[in-house]
Amino acid sequence: MPLTKIEKRLESRATTAAFATLHTALKIAEKDLRVEFRRSYELLSVLTFSLASILVCSFVSGASATPVVSAAFLWVILFFASILVFTTSFTREADKGTLLGLKTIPCNALAILLGKIFYGAALLFLVEIVLLVCAVVFLNAAFRAEILFVFFLGALSLASAGSFISALVMFSEGKTLLLSFLLFPVSLPVLISGSAATAKMLGGSTFGEIMPAIELLIAFLLLIFLIMSLTFEFVIEE
C-alpha cells in the first residue's frame, strides 16, 4: 500500500478518535452542569461568595479603585471561587462511586478530564461574568468586550489546573487542604498573566499591548495539556 494511503488512514483514525474524545468530554461536561444546576446550592454559594467579596472590596476602595486594584480584586476572588469549584469536581465522583462508572466508558481517560475542564471553565466563566458586572457597577471599572477573551482564557487555564489537581488529590486524605496548597503554585502563571492583562485592559490598553500576557496564558494551556495527556491515565488509577 502506498505510504500516503497508510498516512491518510492513520490520520482519519486519529481524527475519529480525537472527535470521539471531544464529544465524550462535552457529554460529561453537559451532565456535570445539569447536576450542578439541579443541586443549585453549591453554585449559589460560589456566586454569593463572589458577590460578597466584591462588595467588601468596593467598601474599601469606593468608586475610585484603580485598574490595577480592580484587576487584583477580580483575580483574587476568581482564584478562591475556583478552589470552591474544584474541591468537589473529582472528589464528588470518587466519593459517590460514579468515577468507576465513568471508567467503564470505552474512551480515552483524557476525555473524563476534558469533560471536567469544560464543566469547570463554564462555571468559572459564569462567575467571571457576574464579577465583571459587579466590578462595573461597584468599582466603576470600564467594560470592554476584549476583556471577555482574557476571562475566557483565564477560566480555561484555571479549570485545567484545578481539574488536574482535583484528580491528583481525589484519593488522598485532606484533599481540600491539598487542593488549596497545590492550586496556587500551579496556577501562578495564569494569575500573573491574567491579572496583568485585565489591569491593562481596564486601564485602556489596546489588545496588541496585552499580547505577551495572552501568549503566556496560551503557553500555559499547551504545557498543562501536554502534562495531562501524558500522565492522566496513571492519575485516575486507584
Added chain:
Amino acid sequence: MAAAGGDSSGRGESGKGSERGKNIKTAVQLEGVSKRFGYFFALKSVSLSVKVGEFVALLGPNGAGKTTLIKIIATQMKPTAGTVKIFGENAFQNSSKTAELRHEIGLVAHESFLYDELTVRENLAFYAKLFSLNKARERFRGSYESCEGCGSSWEETLSELVEFLNLGRWLDVKAKHLSYGLRKRADIARALIHRPSLVLLDEPFGGLDESSRELLAEYFKCFKGKTLILSSHSYEWAKRVCERGILLERGEVKQEICL
C-alpha cells in the same frame, strides 16, 4: 425478552456467533494475575477461565479478593502481574484495546453508578450516548461475531430493558429517590444499555431483602446469550444463578466447584 442484547439461542449457546468468526470459546482467561496494594497482596497468581455463555460465581468471605478480581476483569484496575484476556484479546495491551473491550463489558458494582440528581431516564441516556459515541465497537465486533442487536438504537434497548426490569414507573424519578432495590435494578439496566456480552455483578444480592433477591435472581437467569460472572459470599444465592463456582480465599483460588 432475553435480557436486552441477548440472543434467543438460550444459555450456554451464545458462543455460536463468536465461534463462526474467530472461534472464540473463552470469554475470560486469567493467567497468574496478582494485585498488590502497597505490601498487601489482594490477589496472588490467580488463573482461571470462563467459557462464553457460562454463568460463574466467585465465592469467598469478605477480603478474599472477589471485588478486586471483578474490577480487573472489568478493566477498571490493572493487575500488578499476569495477563487478562477478554474474548481472546489482551485487555491491557494498550489503552485503545482496553477501550474497545469495554463495549463488551457491563459492570454492576457495589456502588451505584447513577447520578442522584438525574432521573433514571437521564442516567441511562447519559451512559448509552457515551457508548454509542465511541464507534470502535463495530470495528472490533465485526472481526469475530455477527453482532446480534448491534443495529438497534439505544432508545430501543432502553425500552426493552425498562420492560424487562419493570422500571417504567420510575423512569422520570430522580435516582436519589429510588429505594435500594429499585436503584439496583436501574443499575443493572445501566450496565446492559450497551448490550454487553460479558456481565459482571459484584455482590448483587447484598443489602436486599428476600423478595428483591428472588426477583434479581430471576432476572439474572434471563441473561441468555451472555457470559455472567457474579461475586457473592452467599453460596445459596450464587447457586440459584450460576452453574460453576470458584472459591477464593486470601487472594488465591482454593477450588472450583459445580453448583
